[in-house]
Amino acid sequence: MKAVAEPVAAKPLLPVEQALERLLALAEAARIEDCEEVPLAAAEGRVLATALVAGLDLPPWPNSAMDGYALHHADWQGTPLVVSQRIQAGQAPAPLEPGTCARIFTGAPLPAGADCVEMQENADVQPDQRVCFTEPLSAGLNVRPQGQETRAGETVLDAGTRLGPVELGLAASLGCAALSVVRKVRVAVLSTGDELVEPGLPLGPGQIYNSNRRLLVSWLQRLGCEVKDAGILPDDLALTRERLGQLKDVDLILSTGGVSVGEADYLGIALREEGELSLWKLAIKPGKPLTFGHFRGVPVIGLPGNPASTLVTFGLLTRPYLLRRQGVQDVTPLQFSVPAGFDWPKPGNRREYLRARMEQGQALIYKNQSSGVLRSAAWAEGLVEVREGTAPGKGDSVQFIPLSELLG
């Protein structure tokens, strides 16, 4: 998808943060507003459409943090106390008889009238079953107060939160059986290039297997997208028009390949006939060319075709775009300052993302950072960022982005 008519050579390279800023603004302007109510079991990986507000206090009542004895601390004056009831978790206790204590277990509700729990290790049970305490007592000891974690009415998850196991567990703890989530983003994935053949088929002269389709379809599914796999586009204008015309109900057309090929860009021609496209030359490596545009009003992102470039431009630019389309505010992956375990030869004018691993606290890079390879990415645990104009040496601090932050 090259923007054939543009004088691209004259443009300065677009810094990564500016490209991201533009993409996020475009995503914000095309936020998916539709939402749906789904049971918790179906909400994993989705984005919360409306804030989750606690409907009850957590814990719902004061409870014991220990196995032991509940009492009013002032009732212990050195005289052994009778055990007047026994409270397991799940039981509703009677009010505590004054001057007595209650056997209580972790998580069980504190009886009315008690203000502390002494752990069983600090209790002496007398032969007559009355109990003495060996350590000083005070109000609040080993008690988890009602509402300690959450008060009814508090917002516990903001709209725009991505829902993983932890968030779903939290929703369950508040009694929610269903959540309102943003509709899934529907992404059509297209590969371009007459050289591409699907795995399992024989490879002819000059052909290579299509790896980006599998990479992107699996990745998009992990990100909670609904994928329309539109296969490989033939290098033919009429067929390209036909295939594009068949794409209905999609929120994004994501293509790979074609952007760095100067001619025979049928996808670009067909898209431009009914929309607009612009080519961004990014200060990023692997990567560089990225196309953004619209086709019949549907946003289009065109990624470079070689797999390592696809990986980096999808992970660092398209993933945040897709999350923001669903209203996710925090789209920045975690990154860490780590010492470089390598010497970078010379400063460049593009930001490099090197496939790297952590070994003994240092970032090591894959020997061959050629942009055509996925093997380096399978070996890698993360990406090391080498900024424009810098050439870090061994021991210098570099930023490390774990792949797990990008893939999920």
Next chain:
Amino acid sequence: MKAVAEPVAAKPLLPVEQALERLLALAEAARIEDCEEVPLAAAEGRVLATALVAGLDLPPWPNSAMDGYALHHADWQGTPLVVSQRIQAGQAPAPLEPGTCARIFTGAPLPAGADCVEMQENADVQPDQRVCFTEPLSAGLNVRPQGQETRAGETVLDAGTRLGPVELGLAASLGCAALSVVRKVRVAVLSTGDELVEPGLPLGPGQIYNSNRRLLVSWLQRLGCEVKDAGILPDDLALTRERLGQLKDVDLILSTGGVSVGEADYLGIALREEGELSLWKLAIKPGKPLTFGHFRGVPVIGLPGNPASTLVTFGLLTRPYLLRRQGVQDVTPLQFSVPAGFDWPKPGNRREYLRARMEQGQALIYKNQSSGVLRSAAWAEGLVEVREGTAPGKGDSVQFIPLSELLG
């Protein structure tokens, strides 16, 4: 699930690494040997059963890394060269006519007889369409040699590799349409405790909502397990026996709750009748009690019931166990040395895992690290490790484990 008869109080606490070592040895001894062939689209999240060996060179033939002109470097002697063919990606070129050059595009095969590619920016096309070059040429320039990434016969993914989008893309690039993967681990999830109520139902006195079931079921699914959701076990021995007897074809029984309650441990009783259980007191916080045993030959892991303890003991101990059952060798999450953005009050005798976020390069911890809460975990981006006997202060180095490393 308490091991009622054991004199647990006398035992020293078991350090986390020793507990992990034991669990991994148990997992190794119970490795799942069954495997199955699945198409790439179904292999995401699975574990490779047999090494993936390249069946072809990658790239399959030398190709151009640039849009430009292919030639034999010695043919450029200052006399403009005729362009004798034009090679797009996907085309099989004819051998290069000696003394000429070929127009070539990125990814297209190098014609026999050519040994370099000069990028179009360094080429002057004359009015007669012949081409001059403005920079010195050398053999290999801008050529990606055949087999540069991978040679046929090389192992590109070891058995035991977890398959994510990158690994599947790599397999696709080698033409594989299906992979041999380890059978999914079948995990029965049980919650114990009469106080537990499922979300969506009304909450009675003394009751709380069951959050661990949702936390664990979603998490196990993300880890590629087949989950048998066995619901909440009633505090009744006969019913417990009956429910356990109904669990068929499972590789692990995972229960939560009950381990720190000293009495009415019907699950423990029922399990011990037809197996064995031992209680490990771990030097971990939140956490501490963990049960491991067997029931009719099926391994059993019992996690503590409060959600933050469940999260930590599942993430740090059960997750690696489950991965190792499938033959995954590298089960250690990435962790990073980061400066503490907090003062820890005093050294403890258990290793603490604090729910933390990274802010401006420092790890901040959630204000309430009470073990009962999931809200802290939803706020957190990772866990900060505070080792036994240490009390890091602001600026001291602590280990940070991103949650994304544990959740996927």
